[in-house]
Amino acid sequence: MSIARLTLPRHAEPIHGALTLPGSKSETQRALILAALADGSSIVRRPSESRDSALCVEALRTLGIAIDDAAAGVWTVAGRGGEFDVLRGTLDFELAGTSLRFCLPLCASTPRGSDIVVTGNDRMRERPIGDLVAALLAAGADIEEQARSGCPPLRVRGVGRLRGGTIGVCGRTSSQFISALMLAASRFDRPLTLEIRDPVPSWSFVEWTAEVSERFGVPCRVDRERIEIEAHPPRATVIDIEGDGAGASYFWGWAALSGGRIRLSPLRPDSRQGDVRFAEVLERMGCDVSASTAPDEEPWIEVGGPGTLGAIDVDLSALPDTAQTLAVIAAFAEGTTRIRGLESLPFKETDRLRAMVDELGRWGIEARSTRDSLEVIGDPRAFASRRDLVVRTHGDHRMAMAFSLLAARTSVTIEDPEVVEKSFPSYWERLSSLGVESDVRE
Structure with missing residues (x-):
């Protein structure tokens, strides 16, 4: 079955849970x-x-x-x-x-x-x-x-x-x-x-x-x-392959936007995997972050969402695959978030800088880019009066997963949702296990 669109109704409740991540693609x-x-x-x-x-x-x-x-x-x-x-x-x-x-x-x-x-x-x-x-x-x-x-x-x-x-x-x-x-x-x-x-x-x-x-x-x-x-x-x-840090960013993003708490394993806080540091980025925005490397369990990192997210100025050169996740979260933060170190993004599955500016702009979020940075003018009330947003993925798996976070605040439809198979084939199923509903259209 080929899925043309996947609709996520607004999930108004905080999302709580624990997940075992798939192995890191990298x-x-x-x-x-x-x-x-x-x-x-x-x-x-x-x-x-x-x-x-x-x-x-x-x-x-x-x-x-x-x-x-x-x-x-x-x-x-x-x-x-x-x-x-x-x-x-x-x-x-x-x-x-x-x-x-x-x-x-x-x-x-x-x-x-x-x-x-x-x-x-x-x-x-x-x-x-x-x-x-x-x-x-x-x-x-x-x-x-x-x-x-x-x-x-x-x-x-x-x-x-x-x-x-x-x-x-x-x-x-x-x-x-x-x-x-x-x-x-x-x-x-x-x-x-x-x-x-x-x-x-x-x-x-x-x-x-x-x-x-x-x-x-x-x-x-x-x-x-x-x-x-x-x-x-x-x-x-x-x-033993560690959990996928870029994949973790989406679930931590759900915690940040819904005000819930999500624990992910196996992830080591001292990992060389740059994407794992996304939890620290969210901590700077006001999230609560905790971690464990206890010998009797898999290492884990947990993020809890705050009442209000604050804008930040951050260099993501060590974790550029999380830039789209942060840009969507930043749309709901107080103030202007500046994301630097993104010179590799135009050469990814799509020109990710241009795609992010285009998609956010379609829904009234002001964003602008240079050759290696992205600025997002946040508004905590963003999308409050909008319904049935349709997101173009531009053939990019990370666009699909990052923009799914919008469902923490409003209903959203993702075009070509199967594009996530490139890196995270079970993403929609994992999201469902946390209680996020979806409607599939062939």
């Missing part, structure tokens, strides 16, 4: 790449079952990696120590930017004779990847752009191991370019040193890549100008 994909490169079988427990993760699994299988995902919540990855099959064909990553970036160095290091077209959907073919391609070319890769300069589709011919040593890389557009090279370090012929040429947004995700790599036995020395990684294969291991 950590799952890092673990999959390292497990594929390991010598032996790794176990990935509580993986993200998002469409993006499925596309990463499909790509690795096409490269010759056996992955058993038959058991619920437990995937077994039979690593081959970096050996891949000769591949001739196309890898279509649809809109899974992380999967494409992380798999590109692997494609480049397939055996000679491989000839692979790496592509995606129309929007993916507009998303820049030129800085990662440039770094791989410097390492001896054979990659040709097939259409738009600096974007997929790319024709990749296998060259075997890439040249290690010192390689310069620009990560201003996406920190994932750096992470992709770090994860593929064992496919280089000697230790890899990455010289970082410019300030990197979402730097916490680079640190997170280093942390996950070290859990697979790959030591990393990381600072903001230089990263050093050994070139030996990862060690097969068992890894």
Whole structure:
């Protein structure tokens, strides 16, 4: 069944509850790449079952990696120590930017004779990847752009191991370019040193890549100008995936707007996952935040909503995927909220800065953007006289989930609600478990 629209009637009561989050999409994909490169079988427990993760699994299988995902919540990855099959064909990553970036160095290091077209959907073919391609070319890769300069589709011919040593890389557009090279370090012929040429947004995700790599036995020395990684294969291991921090932001947003309390696990307050810090952002707006890492239970973080939300000035460069959530919450805060550090948002599933300004503006909320920031003029009485709002998702999963928060104050209809399958397929079901009603139209 294809769902064209999903309507959420206004939920006037505070929302209280506790949820176990699905596994982090970002950590799952890092673990999959390292497990594929390991010598032996790794176990990935509580993986993200998002469409993006499925596309990463499909790509690795096409490269010759056996992955058993038959058991619920437990995937077994039979690593081959970096050996891949000769591949001739196309890898279509649809809109899974992380999967494409992380798999590109692997494609480049397939055996000679491989000839692979790496592509995606129309929007993916507009998303820049030129800085990662440039770094791989410097390492001896054979990659040709097939259409738009600096974007997929790319024709990749296998060259075997890439040249290690010192390689310069620009990560201003996406920190994932750096992470992709770090994860593929064992496919280089000697230790890899990455010289970082410019300030990197979402730097916490680079640190997170280093942390996950070290859990697979790959030591990393990381600072903001230089990263050093050994070139030996990862060690097969068992890894438990943390809850998805970006997914957590929506439920904490429901608590903030409804005046309820929502506890989410498994989330560590000291996580390298930048999105987990969204709870601290809400605390600055007046929410109550508590957490536990007690040894007899899963770690959790709980957010309680205040009577009135206050505007803030905040840098979200470490957690840009939460910007849309904050923008919707800010629409109901007292004063002007300024969100900075958003230079990567125009290159996401949609131009998220433009989409947020457009959608908020359609309903009378003044918002304006620059190339790397967003301002929202809040009004605690926003939408009080409006009913049956229809939100365009712009093909972006995070637009759908962020704007669902409007139902804490008014009824709202989400176009193309199935777009959430990209990162959080069970989002609407989880929301329903908290008592939020919905009406589906095919």
